[in-house]
Amino acid sequence: MKINHLTSAEENLMKLFWKLDTFYLKDIMEQHPEPKPHQNTVSTYLKILVEKGYLSTEKEGRIFKYKTALPLEEYKKFILSELAAHFFNGSGKEIVDFLLSEDFLTEEDLQNSYNLKIELNTTKKKEPELEYAEEVLKTKKSKKGKEKKKKKKEQNKA
Template sequence: MKINQLTHAEELLMTILWKLNSAYMKEVMEQYPEPKPHQNTVSTFIKILVEKEFLTTEKEGRIFKYRVAIPFEDYREYRTKSFVEQYFGNSGSELVKTLVDVKLLNPSELTDLFGTKIPEQENPISDFVEELTSGKKTGKKDKKKKKEKKKK
């Protein structure tokens, strides 16, 4: 089944339907955040989502019940693949490197996930600060104190 990308409004509606799994229009409208769109607008989006095969319909008397046809996990996988393809040259490792660079992912989290030690990113500023603060050299005053102690 080919999955199409959703617009922001369609994705918002699908988020509601993914939580409900199946619902009547009334239930969908109750779940919509404020400001709620008009019911006709939501109905139009539902029609589009049925055409895009994200939803199926069941007629129960005079009303319709809408069921999710494409699970959230499938859509998330589709969006992730297209995102990596578009912005990272289809390289998952470039995505991970960027996530680490922008501090959305810690190397220690990668270690937890994959069980291998991931080297920390070089950071010249933190290296400089560490150099300044660790293993300080003794100054002239410290040397004088040491000489005075030896004389006594």
């Protein structure tokens, strides 16, 4: 089954739907945080999500009962594979390196959660070199001191 991309509004609604699993329109309206969208807006999104394959419907009398058709774990796999393909050359190693370098994940997390007995070669973030900033920020005294030293050298040479 081909998974389609969701807009941010559709994704926010799907987060609620995954929690509910099966629901009616009235359940959504009750569960949705303030400010609540208009019922027609939610109905439109439900229709779109059914068309995209994220939800399925079952008619019960005059109303529809909705059920999530795509599990959250499948959507996570889809999003992660898209992220990997577009930003990390399809490499899981690059993703882990990035997570470690940005402190989203630590070496301890890897060792404790996955019982890994490995030593990671994490690179520390380099402090920016401030050659020009240091030169600009030097106090006047140090500049005057240099000028005095130059004059003394010139006098000694003469």
